[in-house]
Amino acid sequence: MSANHVMNTAMYALARVLLLVGACIAVRPALAQQPSSVSASTPTFASVALHDVVDSKGELDDDAVTTDRLVSFFDWLVGNGWTAVSLDDIARAGRGEDALPAKAVLITFDDGYRSLYTRVYPLALAYGFPIIAALVGNWMEPPAGSMVKYGSRMVPRERFITWDQAREMQRSRLVEFALHSQALHAEVVGNPQGNTMPSAVTRSYVPGVGYQSEADFAAALRADLASGRAMLQRELGRAPRALAWPYGRYNALGTQSARDLGFEFALVLDRGPAFLNEPLRLVRYLPTYNPPLLELAQSLRPDPNERRVDRLVCLDPAALWAGDEVASNERLGRAIERVRALGVTGLVVDAVRHDAQGRITAAWFPTRELPLAGDWLSRVAWQMHTRADVKVYARLPHRRALAALGDEARVQRLYEDLGALVPLDGWLLEDAGPLAQPVRFDDPPPLFEHRPGIPLSWSAWVVRERRRSMLKALGRTDGPDALGWRAFAALDAARPGLELLWLAPTRAVAAPHPLAEISLVPTGFGDPVADNRLARVDPTLLSWFTGSAPPDARLLTRKAVDFQRHGGVSLGWCPDDPVADIPAAAVAAPGVSASIFPLRR
Incomplete structure (x- = not known):
């Protein structure tokens, strides 16, 4: 895809934004009313973990959102005084060098779908939003025209971005790439009954052999992260400083491996806000089933005292x-x-x-x-x-x-x-x-x-x-x-x-x-x-x-x-x-x- 086509797509996105302003105006305060920055001691910020972006509801899977829903969300952020922040912003605030805005949100996209380039990147250019994009090494490695093992099925390599597209997005300085593991975005057999569980937190079970030892599990985990980190450094010219754990699952062994390998940030899918003093456990909200704009908005500032019904x-x-x-x-x-x-x-x-x-x-x-x-x-x-x-x-x-x-x-x-x-x-x-x-x-x-x-x-x-x-x-x-x-x-x-x-x-x-x-x-x-x-x-x-x-x-x-x-x-x-x-x-x-x-x- 040419740069001209990307910019044309960006202009198309801007046109869609203008059409959606009327729909959003009822919930948008005047920009002049947006709050000022708070002190550097503000400990938390919001973060969202998005995945694929599709044009029609018929293309949706559990984690995807439609293009119009994403545009509505981005427009709502602008209209309601939210500021999309980068990892640089978070690092500076964590060191006490600068303050995060009162309404700060970290926007991330996992898996490296083709829509990251065709849909998300043009919107990032249009809005000036920094984006964190997490890539799986095993899905990026195969050549064009081949098939990629995606969960339990095979999909065309073209479902994901290319390295050339990744380099173009990185040059914009709006998109920073994180590692989503080399091959851990998969499941392994985790018990004698054959249940499959996330590989990053599961000691695999082999009939007749038993459970993987803690030492072997830790070594395999570290080797995967090291391999993926080296791949991104080779292809993009810089080692990733952020790791997005597959399925949001992690443990103390994984966190220590990430720290030892030089990762400064780790993205997870726990509930609640992200804390500046926990860079290796940055919590993200995961939208599912193409949620309406109201749910997306509420996810950024949920009621911290919502009475749970158990x-x-x-x-x-x-x-x-x-x-x-x-x-x-x-x-x-x-x-x-x-x-x-x-x-x-x-x-x-x-x-x-x-x-x-x-x-x-x-x-x-x-x-x-x-x-x-x-x-x-x-x-x-x-x-x-x-x-x-x-x-x-x-x-x-x-x-x-x-x-x-x-x-x-x-x-x-x-x-x-x-x-x-x-x-x-x-x-x-x-x-x-x-x-x-x-x-x-x-x-x-x-x-x-x-x-x-x-x-x-x-x-x-x-x-x-x-x-x-x-x-x-x-x-x-x-x-x-x-x-x-x-x-x-x-x-x-x-x-x-x-x-x-x-x-x-x-x-x-x-x-x-x-x-x-x-x-x-x-x-x-x-x-x-x-x-x-x-x-x-x-x-x-x-x-x-x-x-x-x-x-x-x-x-x-x-x-x-x-x-x-x-x-x-x-x-x-x-x-x-x-x-x-x-x-x-x-x-x-x-x-x-x-x-x-x-x-x-």
């Missing part, structure tokens, strides 16, 4: 484990459909097996420290996450683990093995008070507006920052509570972005734990104390209905409806029987479901 249910893998693969998978399939029918948002899954006295006897995942009850937890977690669209939280009490193993170092290794081999979304912390000792938290200055009457101190991203401060202080503490925090740190190193669930030790807790995303308060059925709590529900807490047996569906429904009528938001119950369907999903779902009508995605 429905949590216990799951014991032993209930689904039949000893053979066929029968076990059949039970798992029925359990998945039941979870969907109940409208559950998360499962609290036992990671270990207990005896009648509650002592840990074996693990549902391979570990150096316990006998193997069955290599089953990874399968359950992955299937529930991908097929039932729920979060999976591991239940592995650290005090019981210490009682079983007798040594804190062995407990630490147990949690390291859990994090390394099981795809988790979080962990349930039990037997720990609100805080073992006072900890001073320096909450970051707020970036987002928030609703009056709801304390900003409970926003999810502030909770994470507080917890980070707590984990840094672990070296100066000891005792059972400190062991619990070290256990979470081990899991979070392997699965960054994990959520922490805290189970309150008593029913008298009046406020959520300052370091947990979800605080569970035990609640009984037919208990006068519990019934009295319903009259003074704290919407920031999750009522955790417990008992010696799964609740009756009608009783659970009545309690749930009454709970919500008094202002309650989130609830859950334990135990639960997925095989016998107790409580009956068809009866309980109308009262407990958190599904979004008509379908949950």
Whole structure:
């Protein structure tokens, strides 16, 4: 494509912008009202991870957006006082040399689709927006006319930009290229049942051989990043300073490899804003299903105190484990459909097996420290996450683990093995008070507006920052509570972005734990104390209905409806029987479901 054609396309884009101004004017304040820059100490900014850009809805896939939607978004940014920033801007602000604008957004495009040159580049020229574009080495390497392995299928090499086009865009000084790995944008088999998982965070499983060792995994990860970095340096004349993790997945091993190889920035897909003091974990919002302009706009400044609606249910893998693969998978399939029918948002899954006295006897995942009850937890977690669209939280009490193993170092290794081999979304912390000792938290200055009457101190991203401060202080503490925090740190190193669930030790807790995303308060059925709590529900807490047996569906429904009528938001119950369907999903779902009508995605 000639330079003249590129500029003609840019002019076409500008014409489209002018046509869209009228459509956007209702939501656009006058440019004179845009806020001035804030101090260099402003810790956060917004970032968005876009992919392919297509002209018609018929060409869309999950991550693509249409051209008119992208133009609308860019025009909205200009009209609402947002400033697209570069990595240079972020680096200077991180060093305290300059201030980011009050409304700063980092715009990134992953995968290097052809539309990066034919659609995005002309718009970058038209708007003067800096763009970060992440390339996959294995998709750039094949010659023209060949086929490229893209996920599980082969696509023409022409689906992606050429090196000549990349060099032209780089010369504009508006497009900076990042590495999206050399060959990690793929999945590998991650358990004996054959589930495929993101290769950047998964130790591959080979039948008859077993799991890849940590040393081999780390070496392969480092070699891939080094190879991709060398390719971009050879083709573009400069080594990339930014790495975009494939699928947004990363861990402590990968972060250390990136740091050792000289990467200054790493782009991920966690929730929340990006922090200047975390350049190797720059959080990005991922638009899916060609979202409307309103959703794109709200993603830049989401409500930090949005009241999440959670429905949590216990799951014991032993209930689904039949000893053979066929029968076990059949039970798992029925359990998945039941979870969907109940409208559950998360499962609290036992990671270990207990005896009648509650002592840990074996693990549902391979570990150096316990006998193997069955290599089953990874399968359950992955299937529930991908097929039932729920979060999976591991239940592995650290005090019981210490009682079983007798040594804190062995407990630490147990949690390291859990994090390394099981795809988790979080962990349930039990037997720990609100805080073992006072900890001073320096909450970051707020970036987002928030609703009056709801304390900003409970926003999810502030909770994470507080917890980070707590984990840094672990070296100066000891005792059972400190062991619990070290256990979470081990899991979070392997699965960054994990959520922490805290189970309150008593029913008298009046406020959520300052370091947990979800605080569970035990609640009984037919208990006068519990019934009295319903009259003074704290919407920031999750009522955790417990008992010696799964609740009756009608009783659970009545309690749930009454709970919500008094202002309650989130609830859950334990135990639960997925095989016998107790409580009956068809009866309980109308009262407990958190599904979004008509379908949950």
